[in-house]
Structures are given as structure tokens and as C-alpha cells.
Amino acid sequence: MKMKSLMLTAAVAALATPALAEVKVGMITTLSGGGAGLGIDVRDGFMLAIKQSGRDDIEVVIEDDQRKPDVAVQLADKMIQSEKVDVLTGIIWSNLAMAVVPSVTAQGKFYLSPNAGPSALAGKGCHENYFNVAWQNDNLHEAAGSYANTAGYKNSFILAPNYPAGKDALTGYKRFFEGNLAGEVYTQLGQTDYAAEIAQIRASGADSVFFFLPGGMGISFLKQYADSGVDIPVVGPAFSFDQGILQAVGDAALGVVNTSQWSKDLDNEANTAFVASFEAEYGRLPSLYASQGFDTANLLISAVEAADVSDADAFRAALEAADFASTRGAFKFGPNHHPIQTIYAREVIKEGDVYTNKIIGVALEDHADAYAADCKM
Amino acid sequence: MTPLLLAEQILNGLQFGVMLFLMAAGLTLIFGVMGLINLAHGSLYMVGAFAAAAAAGATGSFALGLAAALAAAAMAGALVEILVIRRLYARDHLDQVLATFALILIFSEGTRWLFGSFPLFLDVPGALSGPVTLPGGIQYPLYRLALIGIGLLVAAGLGLLIARTRIGIQIRAGENDREMIAALGVDISRLYTLIFALGAALAGLAGALVGAIQSVQVGMGEPVLILAFVVIVIGGIGSIKGAFIGALLVGLTDTLGGIFLPELFKLFMEPATATSAGASLASMLIYILMGAVLIFRPTGLFGSRA
Structure with a gap:
């Protein structure tokens, strides 16, 4: 009996020791359909960093989740069970992250989020194997609220789509904005026509507009807003002003202030090298999503x-130390494994023929998220 | 709620409605005449928008962009009809749904392959940009007024085409009895290709016109497609008049519902809950309207009585 269990232990130990000291990474991200631009940027940023490191002991398996939670769950199961990955990453959307991350971390794998940062995973649902390298969802909206105070706005009209991240956005803005609300509107997710909301904004007497409308929704809103003749200043998070989207918005975005933890013109060595090498490798300017993939x-x-x-345990401690040169400059994790970072206010400008962002100031310095206190690891 | 704001919202509803009509007209003709459920109609809308954005980007002229949109969508429509759809007329609706759903995927990924994953830029032409002041002091974007005008013109033109021309007679005859008009010597397969291309061109026109104020991106057609189906179910399948009335009803219901319901809920609820609940109910409103119409008129407002 004793002999048998000893042999079993030895066999298990032999199985557990890999033949090669190789790390296998599973990347599940959105590479097709309407939201593909974000996933492609994360993937390209991530692979650029792997390539630059020159390491051949990190293997990355990339799969397309089609922005569907059920597909993402299947892919995660496949990657863990048949591909035997050690680390997962890549998910863009919070609803997909909520479907995948808890089961991944419960199976003892590590998950590094390059984008989605739902509040549920930052507070009570935090996990020692879950690290968010981008932001907690509320962060950029909180920074927008804080910027609105600095800019002297007293009366904001705020709008976001009617889904969890939209509600987080308005909550985040209201958490820091000290003025009154001229109106608060939830639009439909995927809505493309904002004529009705713009008419409300015009009639509301607001002195500023805050909106969170990611992807195509933001493009539609900004174009229609510019054409409507309403000239109330607009603030928003960086999601509607990233490098991929700005070219489709055009002049309508010029001068709009948005908040971001990263910008192309952030002055540090890692970022300068990143922007130059990304442009050389892919022939386009990096977006904030690409910088997040690169940092991850x-x-x-x-x-x-x-x-x-x-x-x-050792690997987790090494992740917690975050000992790498981030494109954001100094980078550190809070107690819930979410970044404590400075968030900047940027303005949309035109450089030659290309629309891009320029930093105009700091919105929130060394900002941590509001949920860290609820996290018990 | 001032009368001014109300008038502006009614204009918004009208504008939304006439653009929906452009989509729904083609869909209802194709369904009415050929008995075909075409899920790929939204892809033709996208083709129109991408063609317009590419042509306008290359030449700098919005009018050329519109022409390119019409041509590209009509050609794509005719091609799809000849290559794929023609084999589906005799099959049941499930096969048609499956095949045209495959077309959606092919069009979407094909467009992404050609144009990349990032949205394209298409702007309102300079002559139509900016707001105008209407009688009563309403500031309203000129481009949206132009959209209402174009939509009404197309509706009138289609009405004349159906009621007064030889093609129109054939289309109406085709809706009533396909076998009979084939027996009378009408080249039915040419008629089908023509109707399909016409429907596709209208969808492409809508895509290009709307693309200028929205985002030209892969998958932009599918949300509109769902609304267009609601429109033709409300209006009665096969009826252009029904599609027109249905589109205006849906446009006005959706726009005004989104404004008034949250305001209404605020009378007896906290503002935050009211906006959230009001917005949720408002997005259901057109489906409630569809349900109500179907209860009282099972074949739609102007559908032929079974």
C-alpha cells in the first residue's frame, strides 16, 4: 500500500514536470465582426512584445471569440483541457470576461486582462490569479468627471447605452463630478441614430456633455452632434477616440477632450520605442488597445x-511585482491586482492628414479603483 | 416638453421612418413576389455604404459616392440572385434562411477582407452640412431634411412604378399568381432578377445616405434588417403602401417612445430608475406595436386577406 502510493506520487510528479520549461498562452479575443478592430490591436500589440523579447519558450495560441460569450467559454475550455495552456488573456468585452474569467481562475490558471475590467471582478469577485493590466471599467469615466470639475463645468448632460458597462460609466462619472445633471439618458445598445438625444441635449440647457458610446455608436453620435449645430463641449473616455475610430469620425472629433491612461505622445522611453516599432511593424499608429496588449x-x-x-505562488509574486517597462511609465498593481495609475486628459488634434490625440493635462493622479476595499484574497 | 422639441422629434421620427422604408420596400417586394426570405438584405445596405465611402473618398464627391452605392448594391443584388437565390425559390423558407444567412457571413467577412476592420469615413456633403432654421425657430440639420425629401421622392416614384408601368403590372401579377404570369409569356426569371436588383439598389441607397451620418462598418446592416422585417410585418407582406405606412409608424414610435416614456415614468418614479426603465420599455415598444397590429390584422395593415 505504502509502496503503491509512493509510486503514484512519483508518477504524478513526473507528469507535472514539463519536458521543456515552456509557457503556453491562450489568447481569446475578438477578431471578426463589428468589434474586431479592438481585438486585432490587442493581438498585434501583444505579439509585437513577444517578438521583441526574442524568446522562443513562450507559445501563444490565438482564437477568435466572435464577441460571443458562449464561444469564448468553449474556447477557454478547449485551451485549458486540450491545449494545456498556463495563462489566458485577450478578452475585450466585459460580458465575455464575466463568462470566462471566474472558471479559468478557479481551475488554477492565470488570467491577464488586456482590456475588460468589470467591477464584479475588482471587488468581491476578485481572485489571486486574475490580473487586470488595463483598468477597472469605471476608471476612465471617473477621470472624465474629475476633468469636468477642473474645466469648470457645472451642469452636465450624460448618456450611455443601457447595459452594465454603460451603467458603470455613468456611475463612474457621477462619482467624481461635483456639478448638477441637466439630463441622464440611457440609449439602446447598438443604437445608430442619436437625433432624439441631441434634441434633448439642445433643450436641456447643459454646459457640458459626457458620453460613453464605444465603437460605431460613438462615431455616429459625434458625426450627428457636429452636424446638429449644438456647440456644448463634449467629454468622454478614450474608447470613442482611439486611433482606429478617429479617422472615421474626422473633423467632428477635433478639439474633443477625452480621458485615457495612455497616449501616443506620453513621454517615456518604453512608449517612444513602442510607438515607433508598432508603426514600423504594422504600418499604422497604435491605439490604446494595442498599448494594453503590449503591456500585458x-x-x-x-x-x-x-x-x-x-x-x-512564485509566478504570482513575479506578476504582482510588475517589474517591466510599461508604455504608461510607472506601473503598479493595487491589492486587487488592478492598476494604480495616472489618467490623462487628451485632446483630439490633426497631425498632417491623421487625426490623433495630444495630452493636455492630468485628470487623476495615481488613481486606484473604488472596489479594491471589497476584495478579500 | 416644449412644442418646439416635440416638432423636432417628429421630424426625427419621419427621417428614421423614410430611411427604414427604403430598406423595407425591397424586402417586401422580394418576399411578396418571389416568396423569398432574404436575410442578406442588410448586407446589401452595407455594400451600398462601403461603396459610397470608397468612391466618395477617392473622388471627393458625395454624388459620385451615391451613384457608386446604387450601382454596387444593384450589381451585388443581381449577382446574388443569379448565383444563389435562383436555386432557392422552390425550396422551403428554412433553406432560404440558412442560405441567405450564409450570405451575411460571406458579405461581412468579404468586406472586412477588402476594407479592413476599422470603420470607414463618409461625411455629409458640404452643401448639405450644418443646421437650418425652420419656421417656428427649430434648428434642424439640413442633411436630415434632405433625407426626408429623398425618401418621400423614392416612395412616390416606387408608387408610380408599381401602379402605372408595365413592370409594375408584372410585379403585381407576380404577387398574385406566379405560375400564371409565367404561362402568359412573361420572362419570370428576368423579372425576378430585376426586382431583386431594384430592392438591392434601394437598400444600397439607404446605406449610403445613412452612412454619412452614422458609422460605415461591417455588420451595420443587421440591426436595420430586423427593423425592416418588423416594418413589413406591420405593413403587410408584399405591399409597398404597407411598407411606407409601417416604416413611418415604426420610425415615429421608436423615436417618440424613447423620449416620452422616461419622461412619463419620471412622474411616479425616481429619475434614475425612470430613465433606465423607460429606456428599456421604449426599446420594446415597436415589438409591442407589431404584436398589437398582428392581433387585430393578422396579415398586417395592408396585407392581402388570406
Whole structure:
């Protein structure tokens, strides 16, 4: 009996020790359909960092989730069970992250989020194996609220789509904005015509407009807003002003202030090198999503250098140390494994023929999220 | 709620309605005459918008963009009809749904392959940009007024085409009895291709016109397609008049519902809950309208009585 269990232990130990000290990463992201631009940027940023590291012991398996939670769940199961990945990453949308992350971390795998940061995973639902390298969802909206105070706005009209991230957005803005609300509107998710809302804005007597309308919704809103002749200043999070979208909005976005943890013109060595190498590799300017993908990969590489992934505690400690050169400059994790970072106010400008962003000031310095206190790891 | 704001919202509803009509007209003709459920109609809307954005980007002329949209969508429509749809007329609706759904995927990924994953830029032409002041002091974007005008013109033209021309007679005859008009010597397969291309061109026109104030991106057609189906179910399948009335009803209901319901709820609820609940109910409103119409007129407002 004793002999048998000893042999069993030895066999298990032999199985557990990999033949090669190789790290396998599963990337589940959106590569087709309407939201593909974001996933492609995250993937390209991530792979650029892997390529630059010159390491051949990190293998990345990439799959397309089609922006569907059920597909993402299947892919995660497949990656864990048959591909035997050690680390998962890549998910863009919060609803997909909510479907995948809890089961991934419960199975002892690491998850590094390059984008989605739902409040549920930052507070009570936090996990020692879950790291968010981008932001908690509320962060950029809180920064927009704080910027609105600095700009002297007293009466804001706020709007967002009627879904969880939209509600988080308006909550985030209201958490920091000290003025009154001239109106609060929830639009339909995927809505393309904002004539009715713009008429309300015109009639509301607001002195500023805050909106969170990611992707195509923001393009539609900004074009229609510019054409309506309403000239109340607009603020928003960076999602409606990223490099991929700005070219489709055109002049309508010029001068709009938006909040972001990253910008192309952030002055630090890592970022300058990142922007130049990204443009050289892919022939386009990086977006904030690309910078998040790049940072996620560099965080992973720093941890792989410091610890073996099969030693979960050491690997986790190496991730927590966040010892890598971020495109955002200084980078550190809070107690709930979400970034504590400075968020900037940027203005949309035109450089030659290209629309892009320029930093005009700091919106929130060393900002942590509001849910960290609820996290018990 | 001032009368001014109300008038502006009614204009918004009208504008939304006439654009829906352009989509629904083609859909209802195709369904009425050929008995075909065409899910790929939204893709033709997208084709129109992308063709317009590409042509306007290359030449700088919005009018050329519109022409390109009409041509590209009509050609794509005719091609799809000849290559794929023609084999489906005799099959049941489930096969048609499956095949045209496949077309959606092919069109979407094909467009992404050609134009990339990022939205394209298409702007309102300079002559039509900016707001105008209407009688009564309403500031309203000129381009949206132009959309209402174009939509009404197309509706009138279609009405004349159906009621007064030889093609129109054939279309109406085709709706009533396909076998009979084939037996009378009308080249039915040419008629089908023509109707399909006409419907596609209208969808492409809508895509290009709306693309200028919205985002030209892959998958832009599908949300409109769903609304267009609601319109033709309300209006009665096969009826252009029904599609027109249905489109205006849906446009006005959707726009005004989104404004008034939250205001109404605020009378007896907290503002935050009221906006949230009002917005949720408002997005259901057109489906409630559809349900109500179907209860009283099972074949739609202007559908032929079974």
C-alpha cells in the first residue's frame, strides 16, 4: 500500500514536470465582426512584445471569440483541457470576461486582462490569479468627471447605452463630478441614430456633455452632434477616440477632450520605442488597445523571466511585482491586482492628414479603483 | 416638453421612418413576389455604404459616392440572385434562411477582407452640412431634411412604378399568381432578377445616405434588417403602401417612445430608475406595436386577406 502510493506520487510528479520549461498562452479575443478592430490591436500589440523579447519558450495560441460569450467559454475550455495552456488573456468585452474569467481562475490558471475590467471582478469577485493590466471599467469615466470639475463645468448632460458597462460609466462619472445633471439618458445598445438625444441635449440647457458610446455608436453620435449645430463641449473616455475610430469620425472629433491612461505622445522611453516599432511593424499608429496588449505581454515576459509558471505562488509574486517597462511609465498593481495609475486628459488634434490625440493635462493622479476595499484574497 | 422639441422629434421620427422604408420596400417586394426570405438584405445596405465611402473618398464627391452605392448594391443584388437565390425559390423558407444567412457571413467577412476592420469615413456633403432654421425657430440639420425629401421622392416614384408601368403590372401579377404570369409569356426569371436588383439598389441607397451620418462598418446592416422585417410585418407582406405606412409608424414610435416614456415614468418614479426603465420599455415598444397590429390584422395593415 505504502509502496503503491509512493509510486503514484512519483508518477504524478513526473507528469507535472514539463519536458521543456515552456509557457503556453491562450489568447481569446475578438477578431471578426463589428468589434474586431479592438481585438486585432490587442493581438498585434501583444505579439509585437513577444517578438521583441526574442524568446522562443513562450507559445501563444490565438482564437477568435466572435464577441460571443458562449464561444469564448468553449474556447477557454478547449485551451485549458486540450491545449494545456498556463495563462489566458485577450478578452475585450466585459460580458465575455464575466463568462470566462471566474472558471479559468478557479481551475488554477492565470488570467491577464488586456482590456475588460468589470467591477464584479475588482471587488468581491476578485481572485489571486486574475490580473487586470488595463483598468477597472469605471476608471476612465471617473477621470472624465474629475476633468469636468477642473474645466469648470457645472451642469452636465450624460448618456450611455443601457447595459452594465454603460451603467458603470455613468456611475463612474457621477462619482467624481461635483456639478448638477441637466439630463441622464440611457440609449439602446447598438443604437445608430442619436437625433432624439441631441434634441434633448439642445433643450436641456447643459454646459457640458459626457458620453460613453464605444465603437460605431460613438462615431455616429459625434458625426450627428457636429452636424446638429449644438456647440456644448463634449467629454468622454478614450474608447470613442482611439486611433482606429478617429479617422472615421474626422473633423467632428477635433478639439474633443477625452480621458485615457495612455497616449501616443506620453513621454517615456518604453512608449517612444513602442510607438515607433508598432508603426514600423504594422504600418499604422497604435491605439490604446494595442498599448494594453503590449503591456500585458511585457508583464507576462517579466514574470516568466523571474519564476517558473509551474510554481504558481512564485509566478504570482513575479506578476504582482510588475517589474517591466510599461508604455504608461510607472506601473503598479493595487491589492486587487488592478492598476494604480495616472489618467490623462487628451485632446483630439490633426497631425498632417491623421487625426490623433495630444495630452493636455492630468485628470487623476495615481488613481486606484473604488472596489479594491471589497476584495478579500 | 416644449412644442418646439416635440416638432423636432417628429421630424426625427419621419427621417428614421423614410430611411427604414427604403430598406423595407425591397424586402417586401422580394418576399411578396418571389416568396423569398432574404436575410442578406442588410448586407446589401452595407455594400451600398462601403461603396459610397470608397468612391466618395477617392473622388471627393458625395454624388459620385451615391451613384457608386446604387450601382454596387444593384450589381451585388443581381449577382446574388443569379448565383444563389435562383436555386432557392422552390425550396422551403428554412433553406432560404440558412442560405441567405450564409450570405451575411460571406458579405461581412468579404468586406472586412477588402476594407479592413476599422470603420470607414463618409461625411455629409458640404452643401448639405450644418443646421437650418425652420419656421417656428427649430434648428434642424439640413442633411436630415434632405433625407426626408429623398425618401418621400423614392416612395412616390416606387408608387408610380408599381401602379402605372408595365413592370409594375408584372410585379403585381407576380404577387398574385406566379405560375400564371409565367404561362402568359412573361420572362419570370428576368423579372425576378430585376426586382431583386431594384430592392438591392434601394437598400444600397439607404446605406449610403445613412452612412454619412452614422458609422460605415461591417455588420451595420443587421440591426436595420430586423427593423425592416418588423416594418413589413406591420405593413403587410408584399405591399409597398404597407411598407411606407409601417416604416413611418415604426420610425415615429421608436423615436417618440424613447423620449416620452422616461419622461412619463419620471412622474411616479425616481429619475434614475425612470430613465433606465423607460429606456428599456421604449426599446420594446415597436415589438409591442407589431404584436398589437398582428392581433387585430393578422396579415398586417395592408396585407392581402388570406
